[in-house]
Amino acid sequence: MQDLKLKANENRGLHQLEAGFDLLGWDEVTQGSVLPSFEGDATGIAGLKAEERDYSHHNSYTATVASWRVKKPVFNIDVCIDCQNCWVWCPDSSILSRDKQMLGIDYDHCKGCEVCVEVCPTNPKSLLMFSEQEDLETALSQWPEKKKKEKK
Amino acid sequence: MAITSIKNLKEFSTNNDRFEGAHTLCPGCAHSMIVRELMNCTDDNLVISANTGCLEVSTAVYPFTSWDTSWIHIGFENAATAVTGSEVMHKVRKKKGTLKDNDAPVKFVAFGGDGSTFDIGFQWLSGAMERGHDFTYICLDNENYANTGGQRSSATPIGATTSTAQAGTHSYGKKEKKKDIVSIMAAHGSPYVAQLSPNKWKMMAKGFQKALETEGPCFINTVSPCCTEWKFDPKDTIAITDLATDSLIFPMYEIIDGHELNILYRPKNILKVEDYLGAQGRYKHLFKPEYKHIIEKIQSDIDADWARLQRREEARV
Ligand SMILES: Cc1ncc(C[n+]2csc(CCOP(=O)(O)OP(=O)(O)O)c2C)c(N)n1
Numbered sequence: 375m376q377d378l379k380l381k382a383n384e385n386r387g388l389h390q391l392e393a394g395f396d397l398l399g400w401d402e403v404t405q406g407s408v409l410p411s412f413e414g415d416a417t418g419i420a421g422l423k424a425e426e427r428d429y430s431h432h433n434s435y436t437a438t439v440a441s442w443r444v445k446k447p448v449f450n451i452d453v454c455i456d457c458q459n460c461w462v463w464c465p466d467s468s469i470l471s472r473d474k475q476m477l478g479i480d481y482d483h484c485k486g487c488e489v490c491v492e493v494c495p496t497n498p499k500s501l502l503m504f505s506e507q508e509d510l511e512t513a514l515s516q517w518p519e520k521k522k523k524e525k526k
Numbered sequence: 527m528a529i530t531s532i533k534n535l536k537e538f539s540t541n542n543d544r545f546e547g548a549h550t551l552c553p554g555c556a557h558s559m560i561v562r563e564l565m566n567c568t569d570d571n572l573v574i575s576a577n578t579g580c581l582e583v584s585t586a587v588y589p590f591t592s593w594d595t596s597w598i599h600i601g602f603e604n605a606a607t608a609v610t611g612s613e614v615m616h617k618v619r620k621k622k623g624t625l626k627d628n629d630a631p632v633k634f635v636a637f638g639g640d641g642s643t644f645d646i647g648f649q650w651l652s653g654a655m656e657r658g659h660d661f662t663y664i665c666l667d668n669e670n671y672a673n674t675g676g677q678r679s680s681a682t683p684i685g686a687t688t689s690t691a692q693a694g695t696h697s698y699g700k701k702e703k704k705k706d707i708v709s710i711m712a713a714h715g716s717p718y719v720a721q722l723s724p725n726k727w728k729m730m731a732k733g734f735q736k737a738l739e740t741e742g743p744c745f746i747n748t749v750s751p752c753c754t755e756w757k758f759d760p761k762d763t764i765a766i767t768d769l770a771t772d773s774l775i776f777p778m779y780e781i782i783d784g785h786e787l788n789i790l791y792r793p794k795n796i797l798k799v800e801d802y803l804g805a806q807g808r809y810k811h812l813f814k815p816e817y818k819h820i821i822e823k824i825q826s827d828i829d830a831d832w833a834r835l836q837r838r839e840e841a842r843v
Pocket residue numbers: 577578579580581601602603638639640641642643646666668670671672673674679
């Protein structure tokens with residue numbers, strides 16, 4: 375479950391956003407250009423999950439901003455209560471929730487802002503920031519214990 | 527129309543995002559939180575336009591787009607114009623029966639920053655409201671021209687430092703009060719106008735759905751903390767909105783048909799505005815002894831505005 379990766383198409387994560395692809399010069403961009411977000415018909419897109427969609431290579435979903443991150447959030451599914459706070463406030467559509475369950479983080483789009491960690495209500499938190507190089511197992515082995523409430 | 531369930535977050539989270547990642551907004555930017563929430567409030571087709579600003583330039587980095595709906599890239603002041611033009615075209619084509627699917631429900635939405643909404647696109651927004659189109663305009667109010675380096679706008683509050691109203695030896699930052707855009711929009715006779723904040727996700731979703739469902743021109747001002755120009759740690763975006771709504775510097779309320787004012791959120795513990803100001807670098811200078819009176823002024827303005835809102839709620843005029 376933890377390594378879940380919802381690959382929507384083969385292009386996913388292929389492009390460095392900064393580099394783009396087939397980049398045109400400023401004077402080569404056609405006026406009134408149209409960028410299709412999907413291959414073919416886009417009817418009923420709201421009813422399709424990301425992995426069911428046929429994204430075009432113009433859709434930023436196929437790009438990555440992973441290189442922006444200095445630290446990454448790590449998800450500990452054993453503590454999570456599926457409240458979906460992280461889902462509603464993630465500014466980068468990077469919380470992978472399916473059927474009311476939080477399943478993991480989309481590391482191609484996460485910028486490491488730490489908002490999800492801040493809004494996670496569990497004790498200990500179900501999301502914590504680790505160095506980008508840390509592997510999942512090591513991160514999970516360092517998970518803190520439940521914090522006792524401080525007496526006032 | 528098909529609005530989605532906002533009964534609780536679990537149900538809300540079953541929506542499939544139509545606003546995609548790998549846009550280039552700063553980490554922790556509230557603009558995308560607000561846009562994602564709007565788009566998850568309905569299953570209907572959406573036609574969206576955006577005024578130039580952080581949202582527009584960061585979600586359409588050629589040759590990419592982060593929008594899974596029809597989306598129009600237009601000039602700084604023209605989002606309201608472009609989307610209401612589309613709305614008219616849709617109406618006419620529907621009447622003629624020349625649409626691909628004549629019965630598919632469509633909603634028209636325009637996004638603008640405070641610079642484009644309060645200042646530079648104000649005339650175009652006013653025109654679209656007056657013409658009475660069926661659309662929803664959402665202002666992402668980060669109280670400055672963020673995309674061009676943080677200049678002052680008429681949404682910038684007193685005492686905030688910006689690149690064109692800088693705090694220094696002889697200045698405490700901006701001297702003028704923030705423009706009351708919500709009242710101005712209500713005065714257009716709009717059927718639904720509101721001020722909302724992303725920390726209260728359900729209240730915000732409810733307001734968005736009301737606006738989408740209401741026929742006619744609706745306007746919503748949303749507080750959108752900008753970590754870069756307000757100078758706070760990106761992880762604190764939601765904490766800042768908590769301070770904003772609970773100190774009442776950003777009260778949440780709606781105005782129906784220009785006169786029925788309902789306060790949507792009454793904080794149990796009203797915080798001192800100092801807590802909100804102290805959490806942001808743009809107000810740091812106000813904590814010098816010589817500017818103590820500015821903080822006092824901000825607080826007394828908030829108290830007066832809150833009393834006025836309550837009187838308007840009661841009077842319903
Ligand atoms: C007519 C015109 N004037 C100025 C600009 C330059 N400009 C582009 S974005 C921007 C600032 C946008 O500020 P705001 O509307 O508050 O949106 P934000 O970036 O803060 O979200 C400005 C001044 C422009 N594109 N067009």
